[in-house]
Amino acid sequence: MHIVFYYHKKLPVKEYGGIERIVVWLIKGLCEIGHTVTFIGPQGSAVPYCRNIFAQFADVNAPLPEQLKDLIQQDADIIHFNTDSLFAHDYGVPSLVTMYGAIKGFKGLNRRYCFVSEAQRRYWGYPENSFIHIGLDPDEYIYKEQKDDYFLFLSRVDWDVKGVDWAVEAAEKTGVRLIIAGNVHRKKFVNSYWRGYLKKKLSDRITYIGPVGGELKAMLLAKAKALIFPTQWCEPFGIVTIEAFASGTPVITTHNGAMPEIVEHGKTGFLCKDVDEMAEAIKKIGSINPLDCLKRIEERFNYRRMALEYEALYKDILMGCR
Numbered sequence: 001m002h003i004v005f006y007y008h009k010k011l012p013v014k015e016y017g018g019i020e021r022i023v024v025w026l027i028k029g030l031c032e033i034g035h036t037v038t039f040i041g042p043q044g045s046a047v048p049y050c051r052n053i054f055a056q057f058a059d060v061n062a063p064l065p066e067q068l069k070d071l072i073q074q075d076a077d078i079i080h081f082n083t084d085s086l087f088a089h090d091y092g093v094p095s096l097v098t099m100y101g102a103i104k105g106f107k108g109l110n111r112r113y114c115f116v117s118e119a120q121r122r123y124w125g126y127p128e129n130s131f132i133h134i135g136l137d138p139d140e141y142i143y144k145e146q147k148d149d150y151f152l153f154l155s156r157v158d159w160d161v162k163g164v165d166w167a168v169e170a171a172e173k174t175g176v177r178l179i180i181a182g183n184v185h186r187k188k189f190v191n192s193y194w195r196g197y198l199k200k201k202l203s204d205r206i207t208y209i210g211p212v213g214g215e216l217k218a219m220l221l222a223k224a225k226a227l228i229f230p231t232q233w234c235e236p237f238g239i240v241t242i243e244a245f246a247s248g249t250p251v252i253t254t255h256n257g258a259m260p261e262i263v264e265h266g267k268t269g270f271l272c273k274d275v276d277e278m279a280e281a282i283k284k285i286g287s288i289n290p291l292d293c294l295k296r297i298e299e300r301f302n303y304r305r306m307a308l309e310y311e312a313l314y315k316d317i318l319m320g321c322r
Contacts (some may be wrong), residue, residue: 029307117258135306141246142222152224163230170278222247248290
């Protein structure tokens with residue numbers, strides 16, 4: 001099968017980029033099981049394992065140039081979109097769109113959709129079996145069983161979506177060391193919550209180190225006693241949770257969104273309904289075996305499994321087009 005991937009950002013990325021890394025992992029998995037993959041992206045893209053074709057993206061909603069459309073129609077079996085903008089055009093071959101976030105108005109488009117969790121699929125009211133969990137390459141992470149004396153919040157730093165205040169309050173209740181890492185980029189948040197509340201909470205035991213990536217991010221995840229991920233919305237997935245598992249690090253989170261699909265309560269982490277339960281989970285974190293977290297990746301959240309499930313979905317789409 002020849003699968004074309006179309007993405008508006010240069011790949012691979014070195015530091016940040018959840019979707020970008022998922023696309024590369026999926027391409028790797030598909031190539032390993034014998035498929036031909038072409039990646040169409042901006043100048044400078046160099047995705048391993050596949051052919052790279054460059055295209056200009058002055059407007060992410062613009063269609064592909066005619067010569068690339070001709071190439072797709074002549075040679076591709078299916079085109080796979082992994083973005084929220086680039087799928088509004090017809091290229092004359094079957095197509096699939098993976099939805100990673102909460103996008104309004106897409107239901108009217110004539111496309112086949114795949115979601116990244118059962119919770120996200122259910123939220124949008126799509127038929128069952130129209131989701132595929134994200135999988136990563138565990139070789140890109142550092143696995144450690146011996147942990148340092150800190151807990152980690154690694155996400156966008158806000159309260160209404162990512163719930164950093166729950167992490168802070170749980171750390172205060174238990175007296176543990178908490179490292180907060182991530183971007184603070186919303187002006188409203190910076191001007192109010194950051195200056196009015198969170199900045200005052202910082203101390204020797206609760207520290208903010210800013211955004212992290214690469215080896216520093218991998219080491220922080222590997223050495224943490226647990227990742228605290230108190231998401232406050234219908235989280236479609238939360239890739240950092242499985243990055244923690246690949247590092248042998250359990251996850252303390254909420255019941256929101258896809259979290260119950262990812263975290264096995266009492267085995268790979270804890271699902272909590274409030275700050276008090278989160279504080280109790282911190283106290284019990286020593287009961288979690290890091291090896292069970294890594295096994296969760298091997299059994300469910302690895303890129304090879306993701307590729308096999310997408311392969312089956314591609315075949316289903318192609319059968320429906322005949």
